[in-house]
């Protein structure tokens with residue numbers, strides 16, 4: 473087993489990165505995969521949803537792991553979470569200073585995560601990395617560690633594609649250190665094929681990104697409910713449209729990464 477490592481990245485804030493990581497993790501696990509989520513966002517939203525402890529109680533989060541010794545890995549890995557078959561390396565507010573620390577001290581500031589998680593590849597089928605809304609060193613570490621990347625794009629918003637060219641240029645730069653990084657595609661979030669703005673964003677996303685995942689995610693308040701309840705959509709709303717969308721997305725991804 474060598475894990476497929478998928479970074480969910482877009483420096484545009486609030487486009488659906490964390491929601492994608494959380495529910496994709498849940499659905500991939502539901503399909504029988506062993507999944508690990510790595511939270512690289514100081515907001516720690518994925519950890520607040522999946523984790524059964526508060527990020528502030530965790531002594532080794534991605535912040536300590538990135539700047540510390542590889543021996544911290546065992547302490548960082550939390551197998552017990554709110555989701556069955558999903559492990560977690562927590563994020564925390566401490567990540568706020570990690571980029572400066574990496575810049576000052578790390579021999580290869582973009583490749584610390586890749587080095588630290590090398591040993592985990594044989595333990596998981598999928599590793600999903602939640603990125604912060606920036607294109608700085610935390611996101612670079614995610615992309616430099618990954619085999620694949622998904623770019624969530626908020627379909628209902630006319631600003632959904634703002635900054636996407638910068639992200640694509642950033643991917644090209646990262647390929648100098650991680651040449652095998654593959655783009656799985658843009659993922660349309662809050663997408664409704666009947667709305668003109670969504671159709672326009674989809675066409676434009678295709679033009680700019682070149683690849684769009686076949687399955688898109690509809691708008692649904694169940695997503696917020698799931699976050700508040702710290703639950704998966706499988707447990708909360710098994711038959712809802714949004715749950716089925718994530719289920720189909722997981723199936724599509726399993727096929728595409730083979």
Ligand SMILES: Nc1ncnc2c1ncn2[C@@H]1O[C@H](COP(=O)(O)OP(=O)(O)OP(=O)(O)O)[C@@H](O)[C@H]1O
Nearest residue numbers: 485486487488489490491605662690691692695696
């Ligand atoms: N399909 C959806 N339907 C309705 N609301 C959604 C959907 N996806 C995400 N949201 C909501 O939109 C907000 C932003 O989503 P999310 O936190 O996943 O974005 P993000 O890209 O991780 O944000 P950040 O850049 O701050 O990390 C959240 O309140 C989330 O619950």
Ligand SMILES: [Mg+2]
Nearest residue numbers: 489490513517
């Ligand atoms: Mg987020």
